[in-house]
Amino acid sequence: xxxxxxxVLGVGGLPPSTSMRELDFREATFEAAVxxxxxxxxxxxxxxxLFSAEQDFVEGISIADEYTPDQVGTRLKFNMLxxxxxxxxxxxxxxxxxxxxxxxxxxxxxxxxxxxENYNDxxxxxxxxxxxxxxxxxxxxxxxxDARAFLRSSGCTTHDLSSVAAxxxxxxxxxxxPYGEEVTAEQLEEDPFLYEPLRRRxxxxxxxxVAVVVLGxxxxxxxxxxxxxxxxxxxxxxTSAAHQWMRSWGKMEWVGAALDRVRSAIGTNPIRAVDLIExxxxxxxxxxxxxxxxxxxxxxxxxxxxAGELDPGSxxxxxxxxxxxxxxxxxxxxxxxxxxxxxxxxxxxxxRVQVRGARAAIVGSLHSEISDSGTLAFLRTxxxx
Amino acid sequence: xxxxxxxxxxxxxxxxxxxxxxxxxxREAVKRCLDDVGSLSIRYVDGVLCASxxxxxxxxxxxxxxxxxxxxxxxxxITRVFVGGGSGVAAAVAGWYHVASGLFDxxxxxxxxxxxxPYPHAQKLFQTIFxxxxxxxxxxxxxxxxxxxxxxxxxxxxxxxxxxxxxAVKNKANALDHPHxxxxxxxxxxxxxxxxxxxxxxxRLDISPTSDGAVAILLASEQEARKLTDTPVWxxxxxxxxxxxxxxxxxxxxxxxVYLAAQRAYRMAGIVNPLKEVDVWxxxxxxxxxxxxxxxxxxxxxxxxxxxxxxxxLHRDGDHPASPSGGLLGVGNPIAAAGLMKxxxxxxxxxxxxxxxxxxxxxxxxxxxxxxxxxVGTVVVCRR
Numbered sequence: 230x231x232x233x234x235x236x237v238l239g240v241g242g243l244p245p246s247t248s249m250r251e252l253d254f255r256e257a258t259f260e261a262a263v264x265x266x267x268x269x270x271x272x273x274x275x276x277x278x279l280f281s282a283e284q285d286f287v288e289g290i291s292i293a294d295e296y297t298p299d300q301v302g303t304r305l306k307f308n309m310l311x312x313x314x315x316x317x318x319x320x321x322x323x324x325x326x327x328x329x330x331x332x333x334x335x336x337x338x339x340x341x342x343x344x345x346e347n348y349n350d351x352x353x354x355x356x357x358x359x360x361x362x363x364x365x366x367x368x369x370x371x372x373x374x375d376a377r378a379f380l381r382s383s384g385c386t387t388h389d390l391s392s393v394a395a396x397x398x399x400x401x402x403x404x405x406x407p408y409g410e411e412v413t414a415e416q417l418e419e420d421p422f423l424y425e426p427l428r429r430r431x432x433x434x435x436x437x438x439v440a441v442v443v444l445g446x447x448x449x450x451x452x453x454x455x456x457x458x459x460x461x462x463x464x465x466x467x468t469s470a471a472h473q474w475m476r477s478w479g480k481m482e483w484v485g486a487a488l489d490r491v492r493s494a495i496g497t498n499p500i501r502a503v504d505l506i507e508x509x510x511x512x513x514x515x516x517x518x519x520x521x522x523x524x525x526x527x528x529x530x531x532x533x534x535x536a537g538e539l540d541p542g543s544x545x546x547x548x549x550x551x552x553x554x555x556x557x558x559x560x561x562x563x564x565x566x567x568x569x570x571x572x573x574x575x576x577x578x579x580x581r582v583q584v585r586g587a588r589a590a591i592v593g594s595l596h597s598e599i600s601d602s603g604t605l606a607f608l609r610t611x612x613x614x
Numbered sequence: 615x616x617x618x619x620x621x622x623x624x625x626x627x628x629x630x631x632x633x634x635x636x637x638x639x640x641r642e643a644v645k646r647c648l649d650d651v652g653s654l655s656i657r658y659v660d661g662v663l664c665a666s667x668x669x670x671x672x673x674x675x676x677x678x679x680x681x682x683x684x685x686x687x688x689x690x691x692i693t694r695v696f697v698g699g700g701s702g703v704a705a706a707v708a709g710w711y712h713v714a715s716g717l718f719d720x721x722x723x724x725x726x727x728x729x730x731x732p733y734p735h736a737q738k739l740f741q742t743i744f745x746x747x748x749x750x751x752x753x754x755x756x757x758x759x760x761x762x763x764x765x766x767x768x769x770x771x772x773x774x775x776x777x778x779x780x781x782a783v784k785n786k787a788n789a790l791d792h793p794h795x796x797x798x799x800x801x802x803x804x805x806x807x808x809x810x811x812x813x814x815x816x817x818r819l820d821i822s823p824t825s826d827g828a829v830a831i832l833l834a835s836e837q838e839a840r841k842l843t844d845t846p847v848w849x850x851x852x853x854x855x856x857x858x859x860x861x862x863x864x865x866x867x868x869x870x871x872v873y874l875a876a877q878r879a880y881r882m883a884g885i886v887n888p889l890k891e892v893d894v895w896x897x898x899x900x901x902x903x904x905x906x907x908x909x910x911x912x913x914x915x916x917x918x919x920x921x922x923x924x925x926x927x928l929h930r931d932g933d934h935p936a937s938p939s940g941g942l943l944g945v946g947n948p949i950a951a952a953g954l955m956k957x958x959x960x961x962x963x964x965x966x967x968x969x970x971x972x973x974x975x976x977x978x979x980x981x982x983x984x985x986x987x988x989x990v991g992t993v994v995v996c997r998r
């Protein structure tokens with residue numbers, strides 16, 4: 230039995246910014262959709278379905294998919310809201326296209342943390358109300374605990390975390406990210422601890438972002454020489470629940486399962502096949518954690534970092550866009566920013582952060598800042614496809 | 615396309631205030647579902663798809679974290695979907711493409727809702743679904759907008775309240791045979807008309823209750839389904855359709871979005887004449903008029919459902935039985951779980967396990983749910 234191949238036909242997004250206050254979320258979504266359709270060369274009328282990634286408490290509106298179809302041009306079309314990161318909605322769209330139920334779909338996500346006055350309280354309310362919420366006035370403390378566990382098991386130092394943050398900040402200075410800056414690890418080591426061992430600029434600050442991505446089956450992919458194949462998307466489960474009791478601290482166990490699925494889809498070890506990785510690191514240690522899980526070795530990830538092999542132009546550029554540290558934490562849209570960045574890389578349109586000859590990329594996203602589950606997507610183009 | 619079957623189903627009781635927490639409800643529904651498939655181990659299941667409507671009911675942000683351990687999904691892929699009241703059937707739709715894509719061979723679909731925490735009533739939380747600039751400042755109430763729609767529907771087809779009340783009489787009587795029903799009862803049209811007027815023309819007995827409850831179904835690929843059961847029920851058509859946010863700009867007399875969703879699902883399932891080819895209907899009935907309104911959309915013929923009701927054809931022993939489960943009016947309305955209950959009812963009906971509710975010679979069934987701001991239709995077509 231054959232299943233459809235899936236292609237990225239077009240992407241549209243507004244640049245991440247510390248505040249999009251000049252635009253209502255509906256106006257911003259409309260603008261992103263217009264850009265995505267123009268990029269894909271398709272008309273909204275041709276689209277069969279919409280998948281959006283939204284969360285009620287982040288929107289400030291319950292059941293927020295109500296407000297998407299008019300802006301994206303999918304009124305009276307198929308609709309599915311996925312409560313999670315953009316890549317999880319992409320996972321659903323990928324399956325729907327692969328199954329043959331539709332040929333052309335869009336995936337949408339927007340986040341405006343600049344309009345949320347109490348995001349930490351929102352995030353805290355994802356935790357168990359009896360055991361954890363009373364203990365954690367600030368849920369980001371969990372990031373610090375996880376970082377400490379990672380440092381202990383991996384041999385990393387806080388200086389390594391500063392190196393990650395400095396790399397991503399410098400990359401974002403080139404890509405135009407709102408938190409981009411020319412900074413060194415030594416300078417970041419002067420930052421105070423925020424959630425020890427995480428220093429202030431080891432943790433991504435917030436940014437508003439919106440993106441729309443147009444996906445199509447082979448029928449559509451053949452029409453465009455800029456189409457990028459979405460070879461596999463896989464969303465992996467958590468090791469814990471709202472109470473966090475069973476969590477594997479310091480590790481990203483979900484990556485292994487997702488990597489296995491990507492490996493079986495592309496027939497080779499994905500880490501050897503890719504030219505770059507984009508990942509939603511909400512804090513510096515998560516980037517190294519993710520790479521460690523990808524490589525199956527804590528030590529190798531740290532070695533690569535220290536050797537500069539994760540820098541642009543080196544062996545395996547990791548977050549050449551600047552990641553979340555350089556572009557901001559756009560909540561459930563963080564994966565969208567990473568995904569759009571990777572697509573632009575594979576099309577040779579990444580400007581000053583272009584990875585030369587990039588033909589395959591992995592995009593990874595966490596379900597949320599403090600979650601231990603996530604999603605992987607494998608993209609390829611040209612000969613790699 | 616890869617064929618997908620329902621091979622098991624289970625649910626909790628639907629009650630206004632269950633003593634269970636949400637994880638406990640989920641665990642019970644999942645256990646009953648797996649027990650229904652010969653005490654299948656959760657280890658056999660490839661992943662979980664869950665649905666629950668507004669996060670506010672549970673007071674949780676990102677409430678998939680409520681479900682992952684309770685549903686046995688630790689270490690397994692789990693995502694959550696919701697489209698308001700349409701969530702239960704939307705979950706079956708999303709579950710379908712999980713398996714039809716070839717990425718999953720077995721998938722547990724679980725939906726739950728716990729509406730009792732916002733005591734004394736969830737109505738205040740429903741205000742947060744309205745448009746925040748224009749509508750929310752008016753302090754809208756869901757019953758207000760449904761009253762507008764009911765009034766428009768009555769006007770368009772010259773319907774009496776007496777006729778519409780018969781839906782409550784029928785569904786609550788059907789629910790007497792449902793072991794998990796909240797409001798099974800033998801009532802009369804006069805009881806409905808004499809019940810308190812909430813917002814004219816809506817009386818208290820025109821409305822389904824608020825409920826707590828959970829439902830789970832197990833989906834499987836054809837190959838796995840043949841191993842697991844002798845009576846798989848195939849999901850042959852799926853669709854959802856979302857209309858504009860601007861509900862005030864639509865003619866409320868006909869649910870065009872339900873019509874379009876149904877037409878797409880029929881096309882997938884190869885159904886040409888639903889009135890002739892469908893043996894059992896589970897339309898979404900949170901209000902009495904909504905069963906008729908939605909059936910009009912599913913049948914593609916405005917005003918036909920009230921005629922069928924008048925002729926007694928929507929009764930369980932009629933030619934076009936609608937809500938033989940007892941529907942939301944009788945079994946209860948824990949939002950997302952209510953829609954999946956309708957899909958589970960199709961499974962029980964088409965596999966011949968509906969007990970006293972059994973519709974004779976049921977081969978093809980349609981379940982439908984509706985939600986968001988009166989704008990989404992979700993439909994599945996099932997076959998024995």
